[in-house]
Amino acid sequence: SQQGEEDPQALSIQEGENATMNCSYKTSINNLQWYRQNSGRGLVHLILIRSNEREKHSGRLRVTLDTSKKSSSLLITASRAADTASYFCATRGGDGGATNKLIFGTGTLLAVQP
Amino acid sequence: NAGVMQNPRHLVRRRGQEARLRCSPMKGHSHVYWYRQLPEEGLKFMVYLQKENIIDESGMPKERFSAEFPKEGPSILRIQQVVRGDSAAYFCASSPPVSNEQFFGPGTRLTVL
Numbered sequence: 050s051q052q053g054e055e056d057p058q059a060l061s062i063q064e065g066e067n068a069t070m071n072c073s074y075k076t077s078i079n080n081l082q083w084y085r086q087n088s089g090r091g092l093v094h095l096i097l098i099r100s101n102e103r104e105k106h107s108g109r110l111r112v113t114l115d116t117s118k119k120s121s122s123l124l125i126t127a128s129r130a131a132d133t134a135s136y137f138c139a140t141r142g143g144d145g146g147a148t149n150k151l152i153f154g155t156g157t158l159l160a161v162q163p
Numbered sequence: 164n165a166g167v168m169q170n171p172r173h174l175v176r177r178r179g180q181e182a183r184l185r186c187s188p189m190k191g192h193s194h195v196y197w198y199r200q201l202p203e204e205g206l207k208f209m210v211y212l213q214k215e216n217i218i219d220e221s222g223m224p225k226e227r228f229s230a231e232f233p234k235e236g237p238s239i240l241r242i243q244q245v246v247r248g249d250s251a252a253y254f255c256a257s258s259p260p261v262s263n264e265q266f267f268g269p270g271t272r273l274t275v276l
Contacts, residue, residue, distance in 0.1 A: 080263050091254060092206070092267040099263075137205055141263060149258065150196065150219055151265060153205035 055138060059158045068125045070157040072138030073118075079141045081114055082151065083123050086135045095123075095136075130163045165189070167257050167268035175274045182242040182249070184271045188257030195238040196256040196265060197230060206254060212238060245275045 055072050062068055074081070080099045084092040098105045098114045098121065105112045111124040125132055135158050139151040168187040176182050188195050193214050198206040211219040212232035223230065227245075232238040242249055252272050256265035 082264070084267075089272075091269040092256075094264055094266065097263055139206075149194065149263075149265070150208040150211055150222070151198075151206075151256075152208065153198075155205045 055136070055154045055157045057157060058155070059160070061160045061162065062128055063162050064128060064130055066128055068128050068132070068159055068161070070123045070136050070159070072121045072123070072154050074121075074138075074140050074152075074154075075119065076140075078116075081112075081121050082139045082141070083110075083112060083121075084137045084139060084153075086137065086156075088134070092137070125159075128159075128161045130161050133159060133161045135159070167192075167255055167266050169253075169255050169268035169271050171271060172269060173272050173274070175276060176245050177276050178246055179244050182245050182273055182275075184240040184242075184253050184255075184273070186238040186240070186255030186257075186268060188238070188255075189266055192257035192259050192266070194258045194260065195232050196258075197238075197240050198254045198256065200252040200254060200270075202251075209240075242273075245273075247275045249273060250275045 078100050080097055082097045083095040085095055086092050096107045096110055096112050098112050100116055109126045114121045135156045137156045138154045141151055167189055170185050174182055195212045197209040199209055200206045208222040210223050210230045215234050227243045229241045252270045254270045255268045258265045
């Protein structure tokens with residue numbers, strides 16, 4: 050099964066509303082990151098939260114992390130049509146290993162209607 | 164400072180041919196990662212390389228796939244004798260030596276006919 054799983058799989062909202070996406074993971078982590086992917090394009094890094102942090106803000110983005118529940122949420126406030134994209138969480142393992150590989154979730158497809 | 168560059172952006176191959184995907188990391192970045200994204204799915208890690216070294220290839224299929232990051236030049240992901248199931252978007256990311264953040268390229272979309 051996936052290390053990271055997002056829910057919902059798809060979300061449709063009106064411009065100006067807030068969008069909340071959740072991510073769950075299974076193993077211990079060093080950090081958790083959120084990425085955006087516009088259709089057919091590459092990934093854009095949005096925000097990183099470390100395992101010892103509980104909340105982080107960046108512009109209209111707010112990320113929370115609950116390591117006891119192994120879950121994170123991404124809140125986009127005052128959404129815009131340009132926010133329409135797929136959003137992925139990615140975890141970097143906390144096993145102390147040499148690898149820096151990211152393990153991605155399945156993604157949430159956000160559609161913001163103008 | 165140019166971002167991560169990948170070429171070609173689109174690649175079409177017939178079954179049995181070879182596919183070579185190139186990735187030039189950002190300036191100053193010595194770590195390269197390759198990921199594969201199947202349609203409607205998230206990215207799956209394939210391999211992590213530093214200059215002239217493969218650090219983690221736990222996500223690479225055992226056969227037909229290989230990767231290198233030579234001292235000079237781009238990183239290459241090579242797929243020999245491609246099959247239809249290899250059709251996917253292949254993304255490269257790079258990072259500096261001490262960083263949690265990976266910067267992604269635009270991807271190469273491989274279509275196997």
